[in-house]
Each structure stands twice: as C-alpha cells, then as structure tokens.
Amino acid sequence: MPLPTQDRSARRLVLSLLLAGPFLFGLWAVLLGQDGNWDLRNYHWYNAYAFLTGRWGMDVAPAQVASFYNPTLDLPFFLAAQVLPARLVEFLLGSIQGANLVLLYGLAWTIQGTQTPERRRALVALAVAVCGMVGGGQVGLLGTTFYDNVISLFVLGGLLVAIGGDGVAWNGPNGPAFRRVALAGLLVGGGVGLKQPTIVFAVGTCAAFLLAGGTAWRRLFLAFFFGLGVLAGMALFSGHWMWFLWSHFQNPLFPYFNNVFHSPWGTPDPYRDDKFIPKGPVAAALFPLAWALDPKLVGEIIFRDYRVLTAYVVLLLTGAVVLAGWLRARLAGGAGVIDIGGPARARRYLLLAGALSYLVWLKLFAIYRYLIPLEMLAPVLILAAVALWPASARVRGGVTAVLLLLLAATGQSGTWARVPWGDRPWDAKVSEVQAPPLPRPDHTVMLMTGYAPTSFLIPGFPAQIPFLRLQSYFIHPDQGDILLNRRMRQRIDQGIADGDDFYLLVAHWETWTIDQILPRYGLTGAGEPCQPVTSTLDEPMLLCRIIPLQPAAGRDMNPVN
Incomplete structure (x- = not known):
C-alpha cells in the first residue's frame, strides 16, 4: 500500500483510515437494510445451491436465463449464509466491497508523482478515494449480491498493478514490464470470468496500451501480454463453467450468442438485452447528460450521480486544451507539451482505459450497474485529466477540490429492494x-x-x-x-x-x-x-x-x- 514515508503523522492517519474504511462500509451496508434484490431472488441464491447439490440434471431453467450463469461468484455468499447470521453476512460483503477504497487511494497516489509533497499527496489520494466510494451507484449496491462493486476490485486492482512499480510497464526492461502487465491482465480477466459484462473493461484496459506511449513494438507487446493475462484469468474463473455449458448445451456461453453456436437447447437468437443502448450518434454523444436527467435510461431504479458525466466533460475539455497547446507549440516550432510533470504515461493510460471502456460499454450494454467500476474511477480520472491543464498547481488543485466536493454532495443512491431485518438479530438467516x-x-x-x-x-x-x-x-x-x-x-x-x-x-x-x-x-x-x-x-x-x-x-x- 503506497503511504507517506517521511511524514509519520500523515502515514499513521492515512493507514488508520484505509484500514478502518472497508469496515465502515460494512457497517453502512448493514444500516441500509437486508438485501432482497430481484437478482438474488432470481438466481444468485439458487445457482450456488444448484451447483453445490448437483441439481443441473433435475431442474430446467428455474432461474430463467440466469440459470446458466457461472455460479462461482455466488458460492462464498451462499456458503457464509448457511452458518452466519444475515447481518454478519451483510457486514462482511459490505466490507469486501469497501476494500475498493484502498485501490482507489493507490491509483490516486500513483498518478500524482513524487514531485507532490507526501502529506498533500496522501490527503488528495484519500479525498479522491472517498469521493469514488460514495457514488449513487456504488452506495446503492453496498451489501447486495449484484457484485458489480466486487468485480471492481479486479478491475481497479489490475489498473493499479499496470501503472505501479514506478512505471515499469513503460520505462522498465521488457521482462519485468511484460510480467507486470500480464499480472494486471490476469486480474481483469478474472473479473470477466466471474461476471461476463466486465469484458468492457478488459477491452478498454488492453487497447489503452496501444495508445499510451512508447515505441510501436513496445505498445503492441504490452497489449499482447496484458491480453494473455486476461485470457488466463477468464480460463481460471470460468473455464470450468464454459466447458460445462459446451458439454451439456453445445454453447460455452449458453444461451448468449446462440445465433452463432446454434445450440438445439434454445432458439437461434443472441439473447442480448440491448434496450438501453442509445440509438444514433447524437443520442450516444449526449448519453451521460441524458441519464443524469433520467436514470431510467440506464437501469431499473431512480438514483443520482454525476461522476461519469463530470469525467466525460472534463476529458473532452482536457482533450481540447491539450490539442490547442500542441498546435500552438507546433506553430511556434516546438514539439508540443502534453503533460505538466508527473507520471505522464500512467495518467494517459488511465484516461485512455477509462474512455475506451466507456465506449465499449456504450456499444454493448449501456446498463449503469456494469459501469460501477468507472463511477468509482471517475474522480481519479478527473484528477489525472486536470493535471494536464496548462495552469498553476494551485488552480488545478482548486478545480479538482471543487469538483470532488460537488460530486460527493450531489450523489443519491437508489434502492434495490431492501427488506427489513428480522426480529432475531443474531440467528436470523439470509433466506428462510x-x-x-x-x-x-x-x-x-x-x-x-x-x-x-x-x-x-x-x-x-x-x-x-x-x-x-x-x-x-x-x-x-x-x-x-x-x-x-x-x-x-x-x-x-x-x-x-x-x-x-x-x-x-x-x-x-x-x-x-x-x-x-x-x-x-x-x-x-x-x-x-x-x-x-x-x-x-x-x-x-x-x-x-x-x-x-x-x-x-x-x-x-x-x-x-
């Protein structure tokens, strides 16, 4: 965990907050009430039960299309719920989801660079991490079995590995660089294996290496080894299930893409849910603003969060500022300056990974829950983007602080069918x-x-x-x-x-x-x-x-x- 090394008081403060933070989110999850969401009742509970009891040859699609989802991610929750009270299970799940705080802190710390004083660097990283954790989507999912804020641990962890190690991916020898990005890909691929919609982040984080700087061959090999890691992670966490689906239903993704595999067990259709995808380029370009005004455009519940919208606007503005600066420098006979100090390629990589992942999400799903890792990452992207502005450190810091405060103050979580806790706090089970x-x-x-x-x-x-x-x-x-x-x-x-x-x-x-x-x-x-x-x-x-x-x-x- 990156921490201040010179300022002991700052080190103790940040370490204490990072250690306590996940458990505070666990308590928050309990206070929100027991999870009773539609997906839990439809398949998260049943799929784990069916996997552990071997019911696949007995039942036929009791959980509708989700009967065929990989049950691996559901097993820890189901097993814990067999022996622990519901409140304790909720606390543990919320604490695991709260661990995203640590990863966000690490990302925000890393992109600031060593030129920033340690105390300020740590406090800024902590503020950015907290802002990423109190978004309307993430809070609404605390303690729930949707797991989008569990999968985010794999995505954010992969990003932190990729940009860590003092930028070895771009500046170090080939061997250490390729091993690091392969490990990063393994983490992201593990998320894809556990939950398929995470593929949007696998594509975005892999393709970002092709544009993040360095020689053409270096960029190509970074993307290649990252991609190998993604495939390995997918095989590790979903290879067994894909083989099961192939051997039983002649489609490793059954029922999805059955228009390609033509399994006789289903109709020759893709079975995709594309009703949220915006129609036309204008609607796509304005989509973050549209769902900020009407959240039902990206899901089933009412919530409010402007993190992705703000990152979207800031990235567009930053692109225009950087391009204008580059053109002025070229016209003046210079090479053009596109960064103001710090780990430029790590920042650039994060911004590209976030932007490309968003575009893939927009094309494939446009369902907000699948974008939760980006909601969490948005304050980090804002910090990285504002750092590219040709302004003083005080101005950039002030702009970032105002944006973070506004985002933290305006978020409002939705409700995913919470149910009241039972009258027996210490022995009531999740599902009776x-x-x-x-x-x-x-x-x-x-x-x-x-x-x-x-x-x-x-x-x-x-x-x-x-x-x-x-x-x-x-x-x-x-x-x-x-x-x-x-x-x-x-x-x-x-x-x-x-x-x-x-x-x-x-x-x-x-x-x-x-x-x-x-x-x-x-x-x-x-x-x-x-x-x-x-x-x-x-x-x-x-x-x-x-x-x-x-x-x-x-x-x-x-x-x-």
Whole structure:
C-alpha cells in the first residue's frame, strides 16, 4: 500500500483510515437494510445451491436465463449464509466491497508523482478515494449480491498493478514490464470470468496500451501480454463453467450468442438485452447528460450521480486544451507539451482505459450497474485529466477540490429492494422459507411460470423434487421443440403416466398462467385454494395443486408446438 514515508503523522492517519474504511462500509451496508434484490431472488441464491447439490440434471431453467450463469461468484455468499447470521453476512460483503477504497487511494497516489509533497499527496489520494466510494451507484449496491462493486476490485486492482512499480510497464526492461502487465491482465480477466459484462473493461484496459506511449513494438507487446493475462484469468474463473455449458448445451456461453453456436437447447437468437443502448450518434454523444436527467435510461431504479458525466466533460475539455497547446507549440516550432510533470504515461493510460471502456460499454450494454467500476474511477480520472491543464498547481488543485466536493454532495443512491431485518438479530438467516408439507415428495413435480423471481424458494422444498419453469422471459411453449421444452414435456408426460403429483409455484399476480400456459402441456388447475409459501426475502408466493386435463392414455404425446 503506497503511504507517506517521511511524514509519520500523515502515514499513521492515512493507514488508520484505509484500514478502518472497508469496515465502515460494512457497517453502512448493514444500516441500509437486508438485501432482497430481484437478482438474488432470481438466481444468485439458487445457482450456488444448484451447483453445490448437483441439481443441473433435475431442474430446467428455474432461474430463467440466469440459470446458466457461472455460479462461482455466488458460492462464498451462499456458503457464509448457511452458518452466519444475515447481518454478519451483510457486514462482511459490505466490507469486501469497501476494500475498493484502498485501490482507489493507490491509483490516486500513483498518478500524482513524487514531485507532490507526501502529506498533500496522501490527503488528495484519500479525498479522491472517498469521493469514488460514495457514488449513487456504488452506495446503492453496498451489501447486495449484484457484485458489480466486487468485480471492481479486479478491475481497479489490475489498473493499479499496470501503472505501479514506478512505471515499469513503460520505462522498465521488457521482462519485468511484460510480467507486470500480464499480472494486471490476469486480474481483469478474472473479473470477466466471474461476471461476463466486465469484458468492457478488459477491452478498454488492453487497447489503452496501444495508445499510451512508447515505441510501436513496445505498445503492441504490452497489449499482447496484458491480453494473455486476461485470457488466463477468464480460463481460471470460468473455464470450468464454459466447458460445462459446451458439454451439456453445445454453447460455452449458453444461451448468449446462440445465433452463432446454434445450440438445439434454445432458439437461434443472441439473447442480448440491448434496450438501453442509445440509438444514433447524437443520442450516444449526449448519453451521460441524458441519464443524469433520467436514470431510467440506464437501469431499473431512480438514483443520482454525476461522476461519469463530470469525467466525460472534463476529458473532452482536457482533450481540447491539450490539442490547442500542441498546435500552438507546433506553430511556434516546438514539439508540443502534453503533460505538466508527473507520471505522464500512467495518467494517459488511465484516461485512455477509462474512455475506451466507456465506449465499449456504450456499444454493448449501456446498463449503469456494469459501469460501477468507472463511477468509482471517475474522480481519479478527473484528477489525472486536470493535471494536464496548462495552469498553476494551485488552480488545478482548486478545480479538482471543487469538483470532488460537488460530486460527493450531489450523489443519491437508489434502492434495490431492501427488506427489513428480522426480529432475531443474531440467528436470523439470509433466506428462510416456509413451504406447505407435500404428501409424496418422491412422486412430486414442481412447475413454475411467470416472470417473478421465485427460484430462491427451491431450497425450502424437499431436495428430490424437480422444478420445471414452463414459461418466463427466457422460455415459452411458443418456442416449439427446442430441447429445453422437449425435456420438460417428457418429464411431465412421464409424471402423468406414473401418477405423480403436480404443483405450480407462482406469484399471486401471475396466476393467469394456470389457464394460458398449463393447458399447452396438458395440465390445468385443480380448482382448490392455493397455499402460501413464505420467506424472509419477498412477499408470499402461491403453491397450487395441478392436475392433468385428461388421463395419460388419451393424451396427445406430441412435443410442444
């Protein structure tokens, strides 16, 4: 951890704040309330449970499209929640997310350079780090299982490794430089392996080496070895899952890009969520301003944060200032000055990495949660960009301080379905499910329909019961004879032939599926009152008994069409 070496009082102060900071964010996460977000209820809880219990051959897409996401990132939370109280799990997760503070401090310290007095350097780095940690997006995600502010540890850690070591990536011998950037790539690639949307930062941080300075061959090799590290990190954290998807579904990214892989288990579609991507160059250019005015353009909740917008404007202004200075110098017969002291290439690299990552994000997703590492990094980018201005250190410092204060004061976090803490603070678990007893669990088939996230309830039922999601935003009987539909059809037909019991797990606002979806599989409601299934994470769901429309011998056994 970079700290003052000459000023002992400053060293003790900064060290104390950096050590305590992550735990303060852990306490903040607890104060915000228990995480009950949609994704936790839809797949984060179920995927870890299914992976640990081997349910993949039993259930069919109970968590909708997310049933096929890599469960590795969900395992620590799920395992901790089996033995620890919910508040303690929330505190630990928030503390891990709070560790981003240390990495942001390290980045801000590094780009200031040794010409800055140590005390001022440390305090500026600390202020920048705190500003990066109190953004509207990051605070809203504290203690939640979206993990965008956990993946940020890999992205920010990779950036810190890349620019650290006194600029060895650009100034040192080839061997140490290439090893350093490969390690940086390994960290970023690990983030991609754990959560695929992190690919925007892998592309941006890799491509930035091609433009950050040095000879053409040096830049090419830096990007090459960084890219090798990214591939290694991806293989380390997701290679096992990609092999699983390939061996079972003939698509290592299933169901995504199935228009390329043509797995018979799904439709030949890309399955991408592109509804947030701005249409046209003008909309793309003004997008940071647009979502500052209407945050629903980049997500599902209301929040307020101007960090990315401010960095966007500052970088555009800095580009214009640098270009004007370069042109004046060229016209005057000079070479042009594009930096005011300090580690110029490290600054340039960070600015390029941030800008390129943003552009890739804009093209692929435009979903704000996936940009959380950049929200955190934005104050660092502002510090690096203002350092390029041809002004006195006092002016640059004043501008940076005003911007940081405004950003810290104007952020407002959104709410991702927090639920109140239970009455039992020291033994209440994250997810407690109360399901009605079933008379024949060994001869029961559980059906699911609708769009509500209900897979988190599955661990509350006997482990031998299979769960089949007949319809969701991912799958529908109208999709015909894809293998997922065929497998469910076969299991239902076999259950009817064997005299199994059928039940439907459904939200009360989606009981319309009993009449509109179940008949497509030869089933209907039993005409009995449904029973509640209660939990600590959501309002009660319904458990409804289902019966065949007609005896098995007279049924049409053709696949769904």
